[in-house]
Amino acid sequence: MAVRTASFLLFGLFATFHTWGAWANMEMNMEDRVEVYKGDTAQITCMFTSSEGIGGTIIQWFYVTGTGEKQKIYYQDSMSQIVDRATQFTERISVNGTGAPGRVVLTIRDVQLADETEFICLIKGLTDGASEGRTKLKVFGTPDLPTIEGVQTGISVSEVSPSKIGTCEVKNGFPKPNITWYRNNTPLQSVPDEVEVVPSVTSESSGLFSVTSELNLKVVKEDKNDEFYCEVSYFVPGGTRMTETHRINITVFYPPTAVNVWVESPKGDIKEGDSIELHCKDNGNPPSSIISIKRLEENDIDGQSHESDVLVLNNVTSRDSGVYQCTSIDSDTFEPMYGNISVFVHFLHAAVVTPQDTIVVAHGEEFTATCNALSSLKTQAVWLKDGEVVFKGHTLTVKDATFDKAGMYVCVVTVPEIEEMETRGSILVNVKGPPEILKPDNTEIESYDTTVDLSCRVRGFPAPKIIWSTSDGQDLEMASEMMTEDGLQSRVSIQVTSDITASCNASNDHGTDALTFNIKTLKAETAIPPKKIRKEGSGVIIAVIIICILLLAILGSVLYFLYKKGKICGRSGKQDLTKDKSNKDNIVVEMKSDNTEEAVLLGVNGEKQSPNEQGGAYLDVQK
Structure with a gap:
């Protein structure tokens, strides 16, 4: 009896120090845990060894209920x-393996959250x-993406207790x-x-x-300026995962500490x-709605106030320079705060030119x-004459004055540091001396x-x-006279019928000068235009022309006959007549009509001749 008791004690110790249990020659091994996502398939493996054959092994599967009891879900023997x-697993489980290799797998399909429990594999042998x-x-379920929502209203720093910032949800x-x-x-x-x-x-x-x-x-x-967000961690088979929400800001209300x-x-x-535009704002949030800008006059801090955070001054002058003050009043405490700025225009x-207006200087x-x-x-100045720069500097000095140096001098004063700041002054310089007539080109x-x-x-x-x-x-009487910067300009109109000489004589207290113009008149060669023939007389004109042509033909025939006989020009022989034929014996008739008014020149035998051959007499037929 004592030996049996000792044997049981040794068996109990052996079972305690091993993760598998065995009676006699039966040995078993299983995983501590199997992890799977909801809806997936789980496989639980039971590994065992036995000295008995296949026919002597019984396999049973159990699960532990919520009350801790064992509930059988599967039974297998050799038959x-x-x-x-x-049971909750009846339609979703299957077991494979006959026990011959010592491996039995319980498969659970469409795993649900309620399936999370402990499963028991029981192996019985006839002798082992x-x-x-x-x-x-x-069992694990992956959560939805987390969301975050911040408060939409502002939060005051004056709140005594913590204020809600936002809510995260997964x-x-x-x-x-x-x-x-x-x-x-x-x-x-x-x-x-x-x-x-x-x-x-919340349990759904x-x-x-x-x-x-x-x-x-x-x-x-x-x-x-802080950013708030949430991090969500959740379990998955084999470990954990994390995901973050987007970041949010909050609106913080706080009183001002300064005025700008x-x-x-x-x-x-x-x-x-x-035009100056002044802006004023305190650094509180929200900015004060009770705000004003005013200029502080010397010895007067109650200058005219402008009840707004913007002050506009148009077309300012140097008198607008000074200190401008902005006053902000806290809407909670009604305590004023001040901010100042100095404005300089x-x-x-x-420009002031000395001497003023006009200066007279002697020639030389x-x-x-x-x-x-x-x-x-700081300013700079340049002097202009006739639009050209003649000197740079505030003081203009001209030596050896001449009439060329007389005239209007313009002084331009500018400020190099600021564009468009410019002022002008001028002085007229007269050089006294005897008259000098500027001779024209001709x-x-x-x-x-x-x-x-x-x-x-x-x-x-x-x-x-x-x-x-x-x-x-x-x-002569002058047509016009005009003053110039350095003297006069005079114009005159002369009626000329023949060559004439005209003189311009100038004089003042210092002397005289004169200029002579020689005018030569040119007479144009003019021809007396023929009288126009009235249209109703054109028939008579044609008849006259025909008669003239006939007379000329007869005259030409006579002259040709005499030429052949050597009876003309006091010579005889064909050679002399031929020599002067083109120059002296041409008879030219000029015929004009009111339609073309152009001359038709005819030579002997009615041939047209060039202008170079027109050496004969002209006949002008006119009505």
Whole structure:
């Protein structure tokens, strides 16, 4: 009896220190757990060894119910294979293997969440006894993608308790997924009175779990740029997986700590004539709606106020320079805050030229003029004459004054640092001296006209007196006289019928000068045009022409006969007549009609002749 008791004790110790159990010569081995997704197929393998043959082995499969009881679902011996009826696995399981290789596989199709339990494989032999192995079936369901929703309203930093930031949710997972909140990549844990993470789990009718997590936070101003998101971790066969939501921001309301004032336009330096746009805003969120801008006059902090966050000043002058103050009033505490900006308007006053207006200098002497303009910035000046730069600098010095150097000088003052800042002044320089007539290109004039226009430009100061006269001592009346920068320009119109000489005489207190024009008249060769023949007399004209042609033919015949006989030109012989035939013995008739009015030249025997051969007499037939 004592020996049997000892044997049982040794057997118990042996079973305790091994993952498989055996009685007699039966040995068994099974996996601790099998993991599978919901809806997939699970296979649980039972491995055993036995010294008995096939016919002496009985195989049974069980599962553990929710109350911890064993429920048989399958039985097999050498004669039969039986699936137990009325269990949750009856229609979804199958077992393969006869036991000969020592391997039996239980297959469960369309695994459901309720199938997650422990399965038992029991092997009995006729002489080896019985052996039992267990495997846990783990079922997993991949959850839907998580969602996050932030609060749509702003959160004030003045709130005493933590305020809701947002909610994360993940649905239909198994086992229960976990949600972790992050702020700027840092996980958030619950901290009393600062951070609260409130999870909730819902078990769906499908057996899956939905998890919701709410984040409450006591916000500070620095949270206005923070990013919040959720990380969801869930179990899968063989490990865990993670997925993240998109990131959200929150709107944080906080009181202002400073007031900013700035010049929105123009950018850069401000000059007279510009329009200034001043903007004002505090750094609170939301900005204060009670805000104003005003200019602080010297010794007067109650300058005129503009009840808006924008102040526009048009066509500013240097008088608009000064300090502008913006006042913001907190809508909660009604405490004012101030911000100031200094505005400076650059100016360039009108150019001042010394001497003013006009300067008179003697011929050959030196003159000096200065040009300056009061400005807030450094200036530069150039002097122009007739649109060309003649000097650079504020002081113009001209030596050896001549009439060429007389005229209008324009001083242009600019500010190099700012474009379009410019002012101008001018001075008229008169060089006193005897008159000097500018000689034109041609004083020898030939004209077909009966009226000739002459022009005389005279330089000199004082302005010369100009008198026009002719060679016969007659004074001419001027057509016009115009002042120029350095003297006068005079014009005269002369009626000419023959060659004439006209003089321009200029004089002032310092001397005289004169210029003579020789005018030669040209007479055009004009022919007396024939009288027009009236159309109703054209028949008479034709008859006359025919008679003339007949007479000419007769005359030509007579002359030809005499030529053959040697009776003309005081010579005899054919040779002399032939020599002068083309030059002297041609008889030409010019016939004109009112239709063509062109001459038809006919030679002897009615032949047409060229203009070079027209050496004979002309007959002009006219009505």
